[in-house]
Amino acid sequence: MRLFWCFVFLLVPILAVLSCIYAEDYGLWFPGEAETLLGKQIDDLFYLINIIVTVTFIGTNVGLCYAIWRASRNQEDGVKAWYTHGVHSLEVIWSIVPACILMFISLFQLDVWMQFRVRSNYPEQAKKAPVAEVTARQFEWRIRYPAPGKVLQIQPQPDDIYTVNDLHVPVNQPVMIQLRAQDVQHSFFVPDLRVKQDAIPGQVIPIWFNVLHNGEYPLTCAELCGWGHYKMRGQVVAEPVEDFQAYLKKLQAEQNFDGVSKPETPELAQSGEE
Numbered sequence: 490m491r492l493f494w495c496f497v498f499l500l501v502p503i504l505a506v507l508s509c510i511y512a513e514d515y516g517l518w519f520p521g522e523a524e525t526l527l528g529k530q531i532d533d534l535f536y537l538i539n540i541i542v543t544v545t546f547i548g549t550n551v552g553l554c555y556a557i558w559r560a561s562r563n564q565e566d567g568v569k570a571w572y573t574h575g576v577h578s579l580e581v582i583w584s585i586v587p588a589c590i591l592m593f594i595s596l597f598q599l600d601v602w603m604q605f606r607v608r609s610n611y612p613e614q615a616k617k618a619p620v621a622e623v624t625a626r627q628f629e630w631r632i633r634y635p636a637p638g639k640v641l642q643i644q645p646q647p648d649d650i651y652t653v654n655d656l657h658v659p660v661n662q663p664v665m666i667q668l669r670a671q672d673v674q675h676s677f678f679v680p681d682l683r684v685k686q687d688a689i690p691g692q693v694i695p696i697w698f699n700v701l702h703n704g705e706y707p708l709t710c711a712e713l714c715g716w717g718h719y720k721m722r723g724q725v726v727a728e729p730v731e732d733f734q735a736y737l738k739k740l741q742a743e744q745n746f747d748g749v750s751k752p753e754t755p756e757l758a759q760s761g762e763e
């Protein structure tokens with residue numbers, strides 16, 4: 490029976506490592522490769538920390554297992570348990586080693602953190618002309634683009650273009666969005682891009698990313714924000730800059746269409762006939 494606990498503590502790291510190895514096959518790992526350069530750096534950091542944690546976890550469990558096994562042998566051999574107040578040198582070692590590891594991680598990740606979060610390090614191109622303002626509210630993402638050829642202003646302008654849950658951005662160039670929240674705290678989360686930022690009422694938070702490939706990437710809210718939290722799903726569509734401009738023009742035409750005058754696009758002509 491004493492060896493039972495020894496096996497239990499041995500089994501835990503083995504199961505943990507096996508589940509990590511097979512997690513990808515069952516769709517429990519990252520949602521594919523990161524679609525942004527910064528995302529790839531974030532993944533590298535994650536893997537580095539994962540390796541450190543795995544080695545520590547296995548080491549601790551093997552040590553625990555060995556201690557239990559030794560103790561169970563002692564009892565069979567008739568060796569009595571002995572009590573100690575602690576070993577100072579050992580305690581100093583297991584305080585200093587983790588402190589050094591944590592210090593290393595905190596310094597090593599600074600560069601990625603600065604690129605991701607410190608505004609003065611954002612790419613100039615993205616800072617100059619934010620693509621859109623995204624306002625999270627219960628339970629949707631409201632998107633405000635500037636009119637084609639204009640720059641997004643903090644205050645809404647009469648010719649701004651509005652849509653919901655469908656954020657289009659130009660591919661392969663750094664883009665910035667201004668994130669707001671209208672009611673409660675939400676979180677703008679695009680797993681494929683490794684972008685996650687809380688949206689906080691009263692604050693305008695700039696976030697930037699550079700999508701590497703054309704595509705549609707699910708956008709979700711990662712903060713429990715009310716009964717309809719699960720419905721706060723949208724998408725980020727990355728497309729060539731010409732397509733993005735064409736999309737804005739189409740949205741603008743739809744917004745300006747009064748349902749009576751001659752429609753500017755074939756799609757609107759159709760909807761007018763119905």
Ligand SMILES: [Cu+2]
Nearest residue numbers: 675710714721
């Ligand atoms: Cu939300």
